[in-house]
Amino acid sequence: MSGARAVTTNQPDIYDKLEEVVRKYASTEYLRPIADHTRIAFAEAEKFVLNFYEQKIPACAGMTMQGTDCAGHTAYKVILDSGCGTGESTLNIAIANPSIPVIGIDKSAARLTKAGIAPPNAFLVRAELLDFWRLALGKVKAGQWHIPYHALYYPNPWPKQSEATRRFHLHPIFPTLLQLGDTLELRTNWELYAREFAEAARIAAPHCTIAREAFEPERPITAFERKYKEARQQLWRVTINHV
Numbered sequence: 001m002s003g004a005r006a007v008t009t010n011q012p013d014i015y016d017k018l019e020e021v022v023r024k025y026a027s028t029e030y031l032r033p034i035a036d037h038t039r040i041a042f043a044e045a046e047k048f049v050l051n052f053y054e055q056k057i058p059a060c061a062g063m064t065m066q067g068t069d070c071a072g073h074t075a076y077k078v079i080l081d082s083g084c085g086t087g088e089s090t091l092n093i094a095i096a097n098p099s100i101p102v103i104g105i106d107k108s109a110a111r112l113t114k115a116g117i118a119p120p121n122a123f124l125v126r127a128e129l130l131d132f133w134r135l136a137l138g139k140v141k142a143g144q145w146h147i148p149y150h151a152l153y154y155p156n157p158w159p160k161q162s163e164a165t166r167r168f169h170l171h172p173i174f175p176t177l178l179q180l181g182d183t184l185e186l187r188t189n190w191e192l193y194a195r196e197f198a199e200a201a202r203i204a205a206p207h208c209t210i211a212r213e214a215f216e217p218e219r220p221i222t223a224f225e226r227k228y229k230e231a232r233q234q235l236w237r238v239t240i241n242h243v
């Protein structure tokens, strides 16, 4: 893994067209067709969630997708770990939230196959995030899923200025990403990415509470986080809460 290197960029400051790009996508819908392989992967994730609630919580057995969960919510709680890599964070989040199914999503089969033994509420799936998020938002809007927490830990930074619009916050998918859950947590080792992400969220979701801070994990919970910590890199976190 080359991730322990600090990010180098030819971009001196926040992307100069950030506001223009974010506002443009805030008023348009991302219409790229959803890939069949992600539809299939999403169906597997849906099945996992259903099975989890039917089998793991006896009191909930027999609920339909439109039913209420044990806490009285009208949708199944689901946590997403997007770009989970080797799934280490998925496992850690699942252990910390044993009553909620945690779906780790990554497009890299090579990384996913390195995952360790998962607790029963963790599920790893190979899929394209740009498609998976749109399918997940469909479930949220239909009142079938409720995503209390969404982890986006150390996404690819695309640090060259010419690659800026590949960053999630400068991409037409950003409004979908912002609508998915109650709390979205971005972690990155690139301060500029954290600043851009927070600024883009401020523009696209002015009703949300947005916090950006430097942080040092006592115990790293992802493979990249461990590498960065060992290399003594400063880490950054942006938390976006719907109020």
Ligand SMILES: C[S@@+](CC[C@H](N)C(=O)[O-])C[C@H]1O[C@@H](n2cnc3c(N)ncnc32)[C@H](O)[C@@H]1O
Residues within 6 Å of the ligand: 003, 082, 083, 084, 085, 086, 089, 105, 106, 107, 108, 111, 127, 128, 129, 130, 153, 154, 155, 156, 222, 223, 224, 225
């Ligand atoms: C820098 S790694 C971080 C992995 C993990 N979160 C960690 O901290 O160890 C970024 C991960 O995001 C995945 N990824 C990037 N873009 C993706 C996309 N559009 N769809 C699915 N996975 C994606 C990559 O395959 C890679 O595993």
